[in-house]
Amino acid sequence: MNRIQVLCLSGSLRKVSYNTAVLHAVSRLVPAHVDAMFFEGMGELPLFNPDRDEEYIMEVAALRDAVKQSDGLIIACPEYAHGITGVMKNALDWLVSDMNFPELPVAFINTSPRAIHAQAALREVLTTMSANIIEDACVAVPLLGSDLDEGGIAKHPEISQLLIQAMKKFDEAIVMRREAR
Ligand SMILES: Cc1cc2nc3c(=O)[nH]c(=O)nc-3n(C[C@H](O)[C@H](O)[C@H](O)COP(=O)(O)O)c2cc1C
Structure with missing residues (x-):
């Protein structure tokens, strides 16, 4: 099977973010033919300015290149x-005019x-950007207040299963999209 590349944001x-940790854990739990890449430059992106949208900005180009190379985004x-x-x-605003973004799973x-508010807002922003939200691949895992790090999440019996199932669904949706093209 052709390899699939997903981008984690x-x-x-x-430093000890649960959200960053869960993405690193997910990169260990994706199906074998999936490569999960991590975009490390979120904090280096300049503040979005429409006047600079067409300008070459190295940090923005790195984000857009990473999106271009990916078959899907995990946020x-x-x-x-x-x-x-x-x-x-800020990162999403830099991607609004990116022609590779619409329909991206x-x-x-x-x-x-x-x-719930942030999730609803995220959904609204990404729907407006014409992303293809894969509902079966969206998952909530109770990490806040836990002492789980990347390794602990990847090994946790229930949480790792939820993430594995979600990533299977994500992979299936990406494969179906490829086949339909
Ligand atoms: C400035 C600030 C505002 C926050 N506001 C909320 C909030 O409105 N609702 C909520 O559920 N948690 C809120 N939190 C808690 C964070 O969402 C929570 O600590 C989360 O784990 C941080 O993610 P991270 O571990 O990936 O950095 C807030 C935290 C900070 C620092």
């Missing part, structure tokens, strides 16, 4: 004051099931 810059974003983080919104991982 975390909306948190914290994990904390809730800040009932919204998505500025870090995530997207899965959300919510590390705090109480964070």
